[in-house]
Amino acid sequence: MTSVSVRPALLRPVRGRRIGGVAAGLAAHLGWRVGWVRLGFMVLVLAGGVGAFLYVFWWVTVPTGNPYDPEPTRPAAAVRLARRQPLFTASSGRRLPVTDIGVGLVLVAGAGLVVVHRVGAGVQVGWVLVAVLVVGGLGLAWSQLDAVQRRQMSQVAGGRTPGSVLAVAGGVLLAGAGGLLLVGQVSGRDLAPAMIVQSVVVALAILAGVGLALAPWWLRLVRELGDERVAREREAQRADIAAHLHDSVLQTLALIRTRSGDPVEVARMARAQERELREWLYADRPSPGESLAAAVRAVVAEVEDSRVGLDGQPVAVDVVVVGDTVPDDGADALLAATREALVNAVTHGRAPVSLYLEVRDDALEVFVRDRGGGFDVDQVPGDRFGVRESIVGRVRRRGGTASVTSSPERGTEIHVVMPTAPRTGENSG
């Protein structure tokens, strides 16, 4: 076989399993059809129980996982820099296949029973039934700890799902009934029903007493666990903040101290750091490419950092954004035009410079305003070519409109409207 290296790993898949996923995993590993593998197991089980032993052996020894993509089964703790992961799912890499072991034990017991029966010792059916009841019930209740189910349960707050509660209750019921039958059989065939009821009451009383005695200890344990979890979360948060402060704020402060003779540079660095810290503290940090508001802020940051006003001082831009959307082609053109308008306002106008972006259902609208002396729009000098071409022209090609109003008293305001979802036939504007 040349395809050994690409053969899927022998893992028991979570999906497509009937009992323990052994047949499905084996089929994936060998490249056979699942049906044939299952049929083979059944034939082997009928032929003296070999199949059952094989099945149980693999069930216990083969780990759970997706045979075609074994990567996700790696413990999350081993993944480098797994940031912002919910705590306590990271530790689910350690797993104990309790269900598998439980069902395996049942099958082993069954096989042993068959062997004993063959040897000749008389085994009463009642005992077997009782044993199966007890073990089955315990297995059901303990299956809570199975890694696969636990991972599903951890999605729900508190890890409690109707399924898990049902499993525990059913397990307790089964094991209880089995235990009762066991007691009945040990103490003789003809045990009176009243006697059974009485013993149940006694047993329950003892259980309740022990439970009450242990309750404070158990409660303390739970509370300590909760405290520890909160402390760990707080610690992680603190580390996150400390790392950020170190990376940005401390370094900027050090830079400011070394450059304290250069007021322009100091003002610029202080402004950049303030902006970054604000972003970090107050914005919900959208992913890049998904937020027009974040994109606009990035444009503003770039202009603030790279341009100075007429007097050589950096100019701060007041940004107000109403609504948000995922940027498209039209929004990109709008952003480019906004950048030109900002550069124009910062380098030629006077502070304060304001930017207002409104995201409406039908259009995006941007106002960029400065309080400079203004200029005559119709007599734009050569170096103001940017306004006409890179703002008005750029926006018109995308079906939007741009206008410039300017006066000595009121400063200059550039107004850009970009219809969202631009229709191709509507380029008349």
Added chain:
Amino acid sequence: MAEPVNVVLVDDHALVRAGVRASLTDAVCVVGEAADVDQAVAVVHDTRPAVVLLDVHLPGGAGGGGAEVITRCLDLRETTRFLALSVSDAAEDVVSVIRVGARGYVTKAIDGPALTGAVVRVAGGDAVFSPRLAGFVLDAFGTSGGDVATTDDELDRLTAREREVMRLIARGYTYRETASELFISVKTVETHVSAVLRKLQLSNRNELTRWAADRRLL
């Protein structure tokens, strides 16, 4: 306004108080300062100023910050007005103080004359909106054209005129510039802004609730 407006400064940083005090012009007279919630409540009751310049984040008291100061000074509602002054941009900070009764919200980046103007305006009973607060209002009440109040006493929607005023303020226009842009008087602009403030304080609008819940308010 010949007589200066009496003001109490509440901020937990002495440096900020000194800076604000220095930047205010003669139209304003600082009669007291406080650094935490309990001190602020005591000083305000003591001096009975016309305006309290209030930081949103304050130590002390029950941990409620500036909003707690306002609620504990409700008995002075008729004579003392609160203007929130904060470095924070967070929506929950802005709206929490406005909802308990602050007459306006300005950020600490504001310059001296503008701050003085805001104080005088609040003392006169008007509301003060920064561009950012106007942006919050538009965000919370929605900007789509069809959703417009037809009568003034509708609390859950802005009228078309109020929306226009809010948009101009968000664009960085002063009240005077807004008035001349809309061909109305400054007094009318102030009336519109006060109406919006009242709606922001009293509205049960679904979007406002949802918007606030998105930002972990309420």
